[in-house]
Amino acid sequence: MPANTKNVLITGCSSGIGRELALEFQRRGYRVWATARNLQNIQTLTDQNIRVLELDVTSEPRVHEVVQHILSSDGHLDILVNNAGYGSMGPLMDMPGEELEQQFSTNVFAPMTLIRKVAPGMCARKQGTIVNIGSISGVLFTPFSGSYCASKAAFNALSDVLRMELKPFGVQVVTVQPGAVQSRFADNASRVLQHVFNPDSLYRPIDAKVRARANASQDNPTPTDRFCRDLVDKLESGRRLNIIRLANGSRAFPVLKALLPTAVLETVLGRIFGLHRLR
8 A cells, every 4th residue: 555545444334324435535545445244235346446344343353353454454544434333213112122232232332342453553653533423313312212312322422532532642533423314224224113113012103203213314314425525525624623513404403402401302302203192
């Protein structure tokens, strides 16, 4: 790899943000390592001179193998993008314990494993960037997405602390909190809901509202290519970045959270999601 070429490792590249980010970084001259749990889903990226690797982010041995492969090939890693994620939707009362564990395993524990593998090398070189793709759902919490919101809130918090702890070593940690971005997230969330939503659930009378939350991320979404282009523009701006909010709803929702009294906000959300009809 030429000395002036930066490299980037991106997780969750089978579709959506991860795939488009891989293409955007490649167009800008980066050496891109794109990963996904199913290698077949990203094989066509090799046509764009993108390197692909199979990676189940919840498998620590495989994470170790992938990171070592990149370090052996390139000598270092400039940018890590923790994008792989999982959306578990449904009433918390219906949520099996193993489903909650899977949510946190993918959205919280897995990216921390990757960070622990790559951050020491970045600290030794006194440079590097870790980009954590969180969610605005980790700021404003809504009914029927409690598991997902909780995992993203935890990830947002971990990112904030990592930013402070790694700053003395020259490593930048950027938290990205997207709003609605065009992707297959809603399809995947709806599939999870199918086996989480109990037939005898207390929330069956508002079945449509529960299902609407699983699809909410695709209500007037920002095109994925525009989101990724804007994100990489910001990452390349040279500014010291902390939190980046992009896409539809990413700025309005935190304002609502900050300005509205809790009782008012919860009443509004309760009506939006039909909870008042259960009384």
